[in-house]
Amino acid sequence: MDLLNGLVAFLNFVFIPAVAYGSQLALGALGVTLIYGILRFSNFAHGDTMAFGTAMTILVTWALQSAGISFGPLPTALIALPLGIAATALLVLGTDRAVYRFYRDAKAAPVILVVASMGVMFVMNGLVRFIIGVEEIQFTDGERFIINARAFKEWSGLEEGLALRTTQLLTVVVAAIAVALLFWFLNRTRTGKSMRAFSDNEDLALLSGINPDRVVAVTWIIVAALATTAGVLYGLDKSFKAFTYYQLLLPIFAAAVVGGLGNPLGAIAGGFVIAFSEVMVTYAWKQVVAYAAPGDWMPSGLLQLMSTEYKFAVSFAILIIVLLFKPTGLFKGQSV
Amino acid sequence: MKNLLLAASAVALTAGAATAQDAGAAPKIGIILGFTGPLESITPTMAQSAEIAIAEVNEAGGVNGQQATSERADSTCIDAAAATAAAEGLVSSGINAIMGADCSGVTNAVLTNVAVPNGIGMISPSATSPGLSTAEDNGLFFRTAPSDARQGQIMADILTERGVTNVALTYTNNDYGKGLADSFQAAFQEKGGTVAIVAPHEDGKADYSAEVAALAASGADMLVVAGYTDQGGRGIIQNALDTGAFDTFYLPDGMVGQDIVTALGSGLDSSYGDLPGTDSPGAAKWIEIAQAAGFDGTSSFAPESYDAAALILLSMAAAKSTNSADWTTKVLDLANAPGEQIFPGELGKALDLIAQGQDIDYEGASAVELIGAGESAGNYRELEFKDGQIETVKYR
Numbered sequence: 001m002d003l004l005n006g007l008v009a010f011l012n013f014v015f016i017p018a019v020a021y022g023s024q025l026a027l028g029a030l031g032v033t034l035i036y037g038i039l040r041f042s043n044f045a046h047g048d049t050m051a052f053g054t055a056m057t058i059l060v061t062w063a064l065q066s067a068g069i070s071f072g073p074l075p076t077a078l079i080a081l082p083l084g085i086a087a088t089a090l091l092v093l094g095t096d097r098a099v100y101r102f103y104r105d106a107k108a109a110p111v112i113l114v115v116a117s118m119g120v121m122f123v124m125n126g127l128v129r130f131i132i133g134v135e136e137i138q139f140t141d142g143e144r145f146i147i148n149a150r151a152f153k154e155w156s157g158l159e160e161g162l163a164l165r166t167t168q169l170l171t172v173v174v175a176a177i178a179v180a181l182l183f184w185f186l187n188r189t190r191t192g193k194s195m196r197a198f199s200d201n202e203d204l205a206l207l208s209g210i211n212p213d214r215v216v217a218v219t220w221i222i223v224a225a226l227a228t229t230a231g232v233l234y235g236l237d238k239s240f241k242a243f244t245y246y247q248l249l250l251p252i253f254a255a256a257v258v259g260g261l262g263n264p265l266g267a268i269a270g271g272f273v274i275a276f277s278e279v280m281v282t283y284a285w286k287q288v289v290a291y292a293a294p295g296d297w298m299p300s301g302l303l304q305l306m307s308t309e310y311k312f313a314v315s316f317a318i319l320i321i322v323l324l325f326k327p328t329g330l331f332k333g334q335s336v
Numbered sequence: 337m338k339n340l341l342l343a344a345s346a347v348a349l350t351a352g353a354a355t356a357q358d359a360g361a362a363p364k365i366g367i368i369l370g371f372t373g374p375l376e377s378i379t380p381t382m383a384q385s386a387e388i389a390i391a392e393v394n395e396a397g398g399v400n401g402q403q404a405t406s407e408r409a410d411s412t413c414i415d416a417a418a419a420t421a422a423a424e425g426l427v428s429s430g431i432n433a434i435m436g437a438d439c440s441g442v443t444n445a446v447l448t449n450v451a452v453p454n455g456i457g458m459i460s461p462s463a464t465s466p467g468l469s470t471a472e473d474n475g476l477f478f479r480t481a482p483s484d485a486r487q488g489q490i491m492a493d494i495l496t497e498r499g500v501t502n503v504a505l506t507y508t509n510n511d512y513g514k515g516l517a518d519s520f521q522a523a524f525q526e527k528g529g530t531v532a533i534v535a536p537h538e539d540g541k542a543d544y545s546a547e548v549a550a551l552a553a554s555g556a557d558m559l560v561v562a563g564y565t566d567q568g569g570r571g572i573i574q575n576a577l578d579t580g581a582f583d584t585f586y587l588p589d590g591m592v593g594q595d596i597v598t599a600l601g602s603g604l605d606s607s608y609g610d611l612p613g614t615d616s617p618g619a620a621k622w623i624e625i626a627q628a629a630g631f632d633g634t635s636s637f638a639p640e641s642y643d644a645a646a647l648i649l650l651s652m653a654a655a656k657s658t659n660s661a662d663w664t665t666k667v668l669d670l671a672n673a674p675g676e677q678i679f680p681g682e683l684g685k686a687l688d689l690i691a692q693g694q695d696i697d698y699e700g701a702s703a704v705e706l707i708g709a710g711e712s713a714g715n716y717r718e719l720e721f722k723d724g725q726i727e728t729v730k731y732r
Binding site for chain 2: 018021304
């Protein structure tokens with residue numbers, strides 16, 4: 001029984017939150033890694049692309065809600081998601097046309113594109129604030145919990161509660177579907193294969209008749225879909241705030257780099273590595289150990305490796321270690 | 337070299353000119369608050385409150401027969417260099433008192449860079465950092481807001497009276513959060529309580545699972561959240577409620593707002609907290625005055641702003657001088673007993689009493705009582721959050 005309590009505490013406070021957060025980071029990191037692999041630059045505007053997509057989805061959600069349309073126990077935002085993706089795709093295609101294409105045609109060094117993307121980041125930053133404001137917005141509706149902590153305690157008779165939010169399960173399921181679709185697209189379809197060819201060797205791909213404009217456009221549309229999905233899932237699970245999305249950029253890049261920039265599989269692994277390390281290294285293991293240990297023994301300390309203010313230090317320490325010993329990331333990506 | 341010497345002596349001359357204030361000069365108050373920046377939503381009301389006090393004094397004939405004026409300047413709340421420049425601008429336009437600044441950081445900057453070198457007295461309505469109690473001020477600095485050290489004490493009192501002995505503590509990682517957390521921890525431990533874990537959190541971050549997990553694992557009875565309502569503090573409470581980590585929370589002033597109570601609803605039913613406030617008759621009178629002027633008198637730090645401006649002008653009248661070196665010596669006498677109590681709207685009566693040489697005890701809108709080096713003793717409301725309403729249980 002005690003062991004079961006310890007397991008439930010671990011699931012509730014470490015495993016479930018880390019899996020949900022890891023899926024959100026993984027979706028974000030996939031977008032970053034695709035742009036790096038195919039368009040060959042680090043897109044700093046990715047966090048704000050997510051914010052824009054989410055803002056659009058929220059606007060559509062509000063419209064649906066006021067029209068009385070809902071999605072039963074699931075959040076209405078899921079119905080609004082395709083429209084949000086479409087709006088975001090238009091925005092990134094427009095940005096590419098207005099900004100990035102110029103540098104691509106001029107064969108500019110990647111670092112110039114990175115700096116250009118920072119400019120885009122600030123513009124999008126302002127755009128989102130103009131459209132939806134700076135306040136925190138909660139736009140989730142429907143059933144909040146699948147498993148409620150208090151109900152679980154009563155049902156199981158355990159001392160520890162277990163909570164599973166609808167949005168957490170939704171995040172993992174949607175992320176899994178999105179990743180499966182992406183891999184199917186990249187490996188099985190003609191367009192996907194041409195994108196991989198373009199990523200592997202641009203000159204060879206051009207020689208074999210692949211249309212570069214089409215590859216670039218499809219990449220941006222996929223990135224818009226991934227970014228909007230990641231942003232909406234994150235917003236449903238926590239809340240929407242323009243400033244927070246901008247700050248999401250750091251853990252997302254850390255995830256992409258740890259996994260191996262340009263490698264989609266690496267991006268997913270990186271997302272989970274960052275999420276689990278943030279939660280586990282700063283977790284106080286006192287209670288779990290007390291449950292697991294025989295008898296009534298209780299550790300006197302908190303058994304906390306590091307205080308929570310160091311959780312960002314943890315992800316960046318991992319980043320530095322990976323770059324030192326395996327510059328291409330955990331899965332073989334392109335070296336940075 | 338010659339030019340350098342010339343420039344140096346020119347600077348020395350102007351500095352000298354600034355320090356030599358004329359005791360008979362017309363009273364002019366510089367209102368320096370963060371009209372842009374994080375406090376931009378409450379500072380317009382604060383400035384208006386101060387201007388109401390000035391208008392009231394002028395209606396009663398002004399100070400020493402002269403009408404008082406004021407000038408606004410922007411402290412930005414966060415940029416010490418901008419606040420210093422703004423305050424220097426005010427000094428060169430001939431002020432002889434400063435009402436401000438608002439945030440603790442810029443208040444310290446204005447005090448050390450402008451007020452002390454130029455010998456200008458200042459009263460801040462809202463700087464609460466404990467660090468300002470011991471700042472080098474040459475007797476020029478006062479505040480109508482209490483130090484957070486006091487709120488830490490109040491929090492420890494409320495928790496102990498409710499029989500709580502073991503808490504987890506999280507604070508927003510800045511001057512306000514750290515100062516409040518430290519003073520609370522010291523006060524609570526002195527009363528025999530245990531703070532099982534202290535976990536700072538950063539505002540505006542992506543995920544607070546790690547913080548909540550660590551806080552929950554401490555096995556404490558309840559969680560004290562020294563943060564902001566629309567920032568990390570709210571994220572932590574939401575996450576703790578969802579995972580069932582804590583049911584009861586303590587919310588100090590930065591965490592109390594109708595928005596969070598509405599958003600979390602029944603989740604806060606067993607929680608409690610505190611907010612600066614008083615049940616003195618002055619508070620009710622002030623709300624009427626503010627209503628007549630068309631704004632909400634309960635807005636954060638509005639009463640303190642009225643009191644700061646009123647105290648400056650009454651002190652000038654009592655000192656019969658607008659020179660900072662003179663009027664700052666009168667502030668503590670006027671603010672504290674003995675004497676006839678003065679409430680908002682009675683500034684004219686106060687001026688008459690002062691002219692007759694009688695003692696007054698300025699109570700004002702926030703029940704002003706200055707202690708220590710000249711900071712408000714602080715009055716607080718103990719709150720509960722039942723059914724999405726903020727209810728005052730008790731005044732302290």
